[in-house]
Amino acid sequence: MSDRLKSIVFAAVLCVVISLLLTAASTGLQRFQEKNVLIDKHKNILKSVGLIEPDRTYPPETIATLYQNSIREVWAEPDGTIIEKPIDGEQNLPIYLYVKDNDIQAYIIPINSRGLWGRIYGYLAVQSDGTTISGFTVYKHSETPGLGGEIEKEWFQKNFVGKKIINLQGEFVSVAVAKGEVDERIPEAQKEHYVDGISGATLTGKYLTVGLHRVLDEYEPVSIRFRKNAVQFNPVPRKSHPEGS
Amino acid sequence: MGLNVTRPFAALRRSKSFKAIRAALWEVNPISKQILGICSALAVTVQLQTALVMSLALTLVVAFSNLIISALRNLIPRNIRIIVEISIIATLVIIADELLKAFLYDISKQLSVFVGLIITNCIVLGRAEGYALSNPPLPSFVDGLANGIGYSSILVGVAFFRELLGSGKLLGFQVVPAVFYQAGYENMGLMLLAPGAFIVIGLFTWLQHTLLEK
Numbered sequence A: 001m002s003d004r005l006k007s008i009v010f011a012a013v014l015c016v017v018i019s020l021l022l023t024a025a026s027t028g029l030q031r032f033q034e035k036n037v038l039i040d041k042h043k044n045i046l047k048s049v050g051l052i053e054p055d056r057t058y059p060p061e062t063i064a065t066l067y068q069n070s071i072r073e074v075w076a077e078p079d080g081t082i083i084e085k086p087i088d089g090e091q092n093l094p095i096y097l098y099v100k101d102n103d104i105q106a107y108i109i110p111i112n113s114r115g116l117w118g119r120i121y122g123y124l125a126v127q128s129d130g131t132t133i134s135g136f137t138v139y140k141h142s143e144t145p146g147l148g149g150e151i152e153k154e155w156f157q158k159n160f161v162g163k164k165i166i167n168l169q170g171e172f173v174s175v176a177v178a179k180g181e182v183d184e185r186i187p188e189a190q191k192e193h194y195v196d197g198i199s200g201a202t203l204t205g206k207y208l209t210v211g212l213h214r215v216l217d218e219y220e221p222v223s224i225r226f227r228k229n230a231v232q233f234n235p236v237p238r239k240s241h242p243e244g245s
Numbered sequence B: 001m002g003l004n005v006t007r008p009f010a011a012l013r014r015s016k017s018f019k020a021i022r023a024a025l026w027e028v029n030p031i032s033k034q035i036l037g038i039c040s041a042l043a044v045t046v047q048l049q050t051a052l053v054m055s056l057a058l059t060l061v062v063a064f065s066n067l068i069i070s071a072l073r074n075l076i077p078r079n080i081r082i083i084v085e086i087s088i089i090a091t092l093v094i095i096a097d098e099l100l101k102a103f104l105y106d107i108s109k110q111l112s113v114f115v116g117l118i119i120t121n122c123i124v125l126g127r128a129e130g131y132a133l134s135n136p137p138l139p140s141f142v143d144g145l146a147n148g149i150g151y152s153s154i155l156v157g158v159a160f161f162r163e164l165l166g167s168g169k170l171l172g173f174q175v176v177p178a179v180f181y182q183a184g185y186e187n188m189g190l191m192l193l194a195p196g197a198f199i200v201i202g203l204f205t206w207l208q209h210t211l212l213e214k
Helices: A003-048 A060-070 A148-152 A154-160 A188-193 A202-218 A220-227 B008-014 B016-025 B038-046 B048-071 B078-103 B105-111 B113-120 B122-130 B137-167 B178-182 B194-213
Strands: A071-076 A093-100 A103-114 A119-127 A133-140
Touching: A003 A060, A003 A071, A003 A119, A003 A133, A003 B078, A003 B105, A060 A071, A060 A093, A103 A202, A119 A202, A133 A148, A133 A154, A148 A154, A148 A202, A202 A220, B016 B137, B038 B048, B038 B113, B038 B137, B038 B194, B048 B078, B048 B105, B048 B113, B048 B122, B048 B137, B078 B105, B078 B113, B078 B122, B105 B113, B113 B122, B122 B137, B137 B194
Parallel strands: none
Antiparallel strands: A071 A093, A093 A103, A103 A119, A119 A133
16 A cells, blocks of 8 residues: 555544544533533522522532522513413513512523624523612633633622613613723713723623623513513422422 | 562662653653643642642543554554644543533533643643654553653642632632731732742742752
8 A cells, every 4th residue: 555545544544433432422421511511500590699609619409409499490472471481483582580489589681692702601680670780690601711701700790780771761771891990981870881891802891792782682571571560470389399290 | 670579669669660750750840841831830720629630631641642642653654643643632632621521510611721722732742752653552651641740740839839829728728727817918819810820830940950950
């Protein structure tokens, strides 16, 4: 066999062997990885409403129990009504409710925004007044570590707490990432609609601002209902020890 | 020449493997002497825990990549050898990354891109080219282990100081007692940033060079 042919054959065999190995690893481990991603998702939802502290680690069972007891996964119809299950043919949006003592404390919106290098995924929690943000978390992104990647850090996320998505006239303005510090750049009247930007990550901030605006606008019908105190969803208390039925 | 079983430790010390490991820890340490693999050494040494996981991942990757490349050394066509080496290294790293995501998810999130960057770590390709291609499998495996251990020793050392001085903790446990903070002691924030890492690594390198010259 000529040298060139030998190289091609070797490369081909190598590729086949490697593909088999990686496919085996990926499919074999998929179960475990998906479970971890789900726990992480639940953890982020709980973090966005302040049910777990950002710096502590919690065992998976604790997360599972907390989530079971406090969070309801529901859907929103286009007019803002909250329903238990999505209706076929209708444009239903997923939404999470933080329920305590049979009362809705906050609603959590899944965020899917454009970022500089990929999508940004997180959760934005709004209090039951439909106006004040109670928390923001980011669980997946592809931004540069140290620059745009700071969006996953505590210091960036905690600035969202207490910001308002409607102005004094009651118009929807969403919340935006400022270029620089809010205290220095933003006029007093606007301060509660902005959070501090990340130096060196102006574009990430810009994309996130647009993404948040788009998503919050989509969920405005829900927010409006909460502002009018017109949410008619009754959280059904979960059975904590389901008997086999 | 058989091993002297009445004095097993002395016999162990004379074995080639032990000498290889000791050399990689000291005389030819990959980070402080060969100045390889610095970027990951900066990023993952903010905490001791991430440094330990990274050390383990790199050591296993370089050991097994050396083993496999050495086993195939007579088969690999010369003209595509670098690509073949990188393919083998990349496969091992991806498998390591998938294992981390499956069983140590939170740590894998903290390590984020740096496990993937092991593929580009000069130590791995350097040992493959410099040793595995011209030596039999078992010594190559030991050489990989040795360099991995040398790298790990620096990583763990740097992480030890950075976590202790930068956040008063070790492995997440508070080590600096509360009374120190009340007396006015403050964590050295610089240790948590890249310049702090540069400084510690520089000091380690200087110390090692000085001691080696004596």
